[in-house]
Amino acid sequence: MSVFSTPAILLRRTSYGDYDLIITFLTLEKGKLTVIAKNAKKSRKRFSGVLELFSLLHLVCRASRGRGMPVLQEATIEDPFSDIRGNIMKTAYASYWAELITFWLEEEKTQARIYHLLRYCLAALDEGVIDAGVLSVIFQIRFLTIAGLSPDFSQCSKCRVDTDLIAGSRLAFELAKGGILCQRCASKSASRLNISKGMVKQLLWIQNNDLKTVRRLKFNRPDLKDGLVLLEAFVMYHLGREPKSLKFLNSIR
Ligand SMILES: [Zn+2]
Incomplete structure (x- = not known):
């Protein structure tokens, strides 16, 4: 499965079920990109305090097989704004x-x-x-x-x-x-x-x-x-x- 990384700005964040978030970014490498962040709501450790609106991040994502959304693997803050x-x-x-x-x-x-x-x-x-x-x-x-x-x-x-x-x-x-x-x-x-x-x-x-x-x-x-x-x-x-x-x-x- 292919993994990619890119600088990104967080544009929109919505809940998906009890555990996950669906997040839309504007990324440098792939333009507008909507991904799923699994367990982001449940586990504080997973992406603690990183997934905030308008923050500048560096993402690592895994492209999904078929037509599903890419899955967010890692997110690090470049500038929280x-x-x-x-x-x-x-x-x-x-x-x-x-x-x-x-x-x-x-x-x-x-x-x-x-x-x-x-x-x-x-x-x-x-x-x-x-x-x-x-x-x-x-x-x-x-x-x-x-x-x-x-x-x-x-x-x-x-x-x-x-x-x-x-x-x-x-x-x-x-x-x-x-x-x-x-x-x-x-x-x-x-x-x-x-x-x-x-x-x-x-x-x-x-x-x-x-x-x-x-x-x-x-x-x-x-x-x-x-x-x-x-x-x-x-x-x-x-x-x-x-x-x-x-x-x-x-x-x-
Ligand atoms: Zn005229």
């Missing part, structure tokens, strides 16, 4: 990112860029050096781009005029088109979402630059709020519903 679980706002943001990944990614299909993105955002959230809302803007825009659903901020999504050539300090955004609109096209649209041109430029920057450079960006509060409202509306439009974790996040922020 425990400050996230100790703070309700941080937990709410991390839960939202985890829900997007669990919903969108296919089982056992490698997604190294999404793994590195989540790892970066969770580490920064745990550390507390970057505002959680800013991290959520960074996570969503880059996640949507990697997932192939990237909103287009570079041009009017109807007449294709370049963003730099659009007049006015605020731009409309149309969910169905997945992009911004110039003033002329916006006048024929029912869209009520809009965003400052400055924030549009910041979002373009985040889409096109290295993660390490985006932490230098500074946002003012109203722009950041616009960005969050727009990206969350865009996510809901594509999901066809409001994620449970987003409803919770909105109830506390």
